[in-house]
Amino acid sequence: MTPSHERTAAGTTLTKTRVLMALLACFAVWPLVQHALVLAYDVSPWHYCGFAMYCVPRPRLKVDVESDGRPMDARIRPRIMPWLVAYADRRQAMGELAAPDSVARAVFAVAPDLTSFDIVVTTFAFAPASASFERKERRYSYKR
Amino acid sequence: MSTTSAARWPERVFRLVDDAGASGGDESDLEARVGIVRAFLMVHLAARAWVVLGPSSEAWESGFAVAMTAAAVASFLPLLARAAVAFAAALMLGIVVRRMPITANHEFLELFLVALLAFCDVRITAERALFVRTARWLTVLVLFWSGAQKILFGTYFHGEYLSFCVAAYEPFRDTLGKLLPDAEVARLASIDPQGTPSGPFRATAPLFLLASNGAYFGEIGLSLSLLARRTRARAAVAMMGLILLIEIAAREVFFGGLAFLMLLLFVSPRIGRRVLPLVLVLYAAALLSHVGILPDWTYKP
Numbered sequence: 174m175t176p177s178h179e180r181t182a183a184g185t186t187l188t189k190t191r192v193l194m195a196l197l198a199c200f201a202v203w204p205l206v207q208h209a210l211v212l213a214y215d216v217s218p219w220h221y222c223g224f225a226m227y228c229v230p231r232p233r234l235k236v237d238v239e240s241d242g243r244p245m246d247a248r249i250r251p252r253i254m255p256w257l258v259a260y261a262d263r264r265q266a267m268g269e270l271a272a273p274d275s276v277a278r279a280v281f282a283v284a285p286d287l288t289s290f291d292i293v294v295t296t297f298a299f300a301p302a303s304a305s306f307e308r309k310e311r312r313y314s315y316k317r
Numbered sequence: 318m319s320t321t322s323a324a325r326w327p328e329r330v331f332r333l334v335d336d337a338g339a340s341g342g343d344e345s346d347l348e349a350r351v352g353i354v355r356a357f358l359m360v361h362l363a364a365r366a367w368v369v370l371g372p373s374s375e376a377w378e379s380g381f382a383v384a385m386t387a388a389a390v391a392s393f394l395p396l397l398a399r400a401a402v403a404f405a406a407a408l409m410l411g412i413v414v415r416r417m418p419i420t421a422n423h424e425f426l427e428l429f430l431v432a433l434l435a436f437c438d439v440r441i442t443a444e445r446a447l448f449v450r451t452a453r454w455l456t457v458l459v460l461f462w463s464g465a466q467k468i469l470f471g472t473y474f475h476g477e478y479l480s481f482c483v484a485a486y487e488p489f490r491d492t493l494g495k496l497l498p499d500a501e502v503a504r505l506a507s508i509d510p511q512g513t514p515s516g517p518f519r520a521t522a523p524l525f526l527l528a529s530n531g532a533y534f535g536e537i538g539l540s541l542s543l544l545a546r547r548t549r550a551r552a553a554v555a556m557m558g559l560i561l562l563i564e565i566a567a568r569e570v571f572f573g574g575l576a577f578l579m580l581l582l583f584v585s586p587r588i589g590r591r592v593l594p595l596v597l598v599l600y601a602a603a604l605l606s607h608v609g610i611l612p613d614w615t616y617k618p
Contacts, residue, residue, distance in 0.1 A: 182441060182443075183443070186441070186443045186444055186447060189436065189437065189444065189447060190328075190331070190447055193433070193436075193447065193451045194330065194331075197451065197454050197455070197458070200455065200458055201458055204462040204465070204466060208466065208469055208470075218466065218470065219421075219422065220418075220419065220420070220421070220422065221422075222422060222425050223422075223462070223466060224422060224459050224462040224463045224466060225462075225463075225466035225467075225469075225470065226422060226463070227467075227478065227482075227567070228466050228467050228470045228472055228478060229470050229472055229478070230472075230477075230478060230481040230482075230485070230510065230518070232510045232511060262419050263418055263419065265419075266418050266419045267418050271418070297510055297511055297515070299472065299477075299481075299518075301470065301471040301472050301477060303516060303517060304475065304477045304480075304516045304517035304518045304519040305514060305515045305516025305517050305518070306510045306511070306515035306516060307515075308511070308515075
């Protein structure tokens, strides 16, 4: 290696060192941001590099579709099942940052006569103070 | 801040995880560490790509497993090693993006490690040291935050989280459940988290509380001990022991393997060479269990 090549290699290594330092600095503080997202939006502690796996029990949530306060026609649910499952997975990870718009579009597609309905998401949040689960319901209203 | 001191501060931070000297330790030692970690990581990536395949897997997932296996094989050929690692990093980036927003933490971690290995040209001494230093810091941060988050969420002081695990998951009942009176295990198992009452998931048995509080104490204490040269190797071995204990209940073979891989950076390559075959046997057993030749005993990540 010539002296000029050595200088270039050393410069490249220094640049890489700085890049990695910056990334490590982000990595060092990110779990605090993720923790805040978990508390504020019910984002999953198991996701997004907060390294809070095995910290909070997180039973599976429920997603229901209601029309006029009653469960929707039982024949519709199987037809929108792929969207419900995909949304439940997304919601389980992203918490309230994920709205069920994809499910709503699927409902409108399979039930052309329907003008309005609600998508109800029920979650079971663990409260350390009581060491019990608290049922939480979030209702999303959609109109055609 | 002068240019010189600006150039030096990353060096000072990195030096905290060095074994000796500015280059991170003995040269042949570094080369051996990188070799072990690269072999381990590539086998890990290929094995996990196969073990997640199931009846509901899509065609691209099988393609990913084949491509990752090809990359792993090529990484053992000196001429192809660097390109193979870069290819594996590109594949991992693809999988992380494809799985968004439900990408698992271990997939991010795998991406970070393989991308770091591709980013640093480990044929160059200085970059070999840079790889080891960065990967070591990554390990310290992951382990530290794993413990700190348990404190922040407050679910370990009275055994809350582990009580739930004993109630909900059989492997935890078979292991940690032994630290609780039978009546307590029965009480926990009878609670429906979605019913009324939905708790309390709390325990008073001293050994159970010791295990619960010991988990975050261990993770934080041992991760910080990795920063001190005097305690580093022992802390890494103790951390491996702690992970082994956790995995007896959790059975997340591949996450445990990933943690072992990262901790091997802190111990002598001599130990690494002994641990590596054991982990490979474990991975082979996990794969055989996945295809039904051995009984099903692993958690599918």
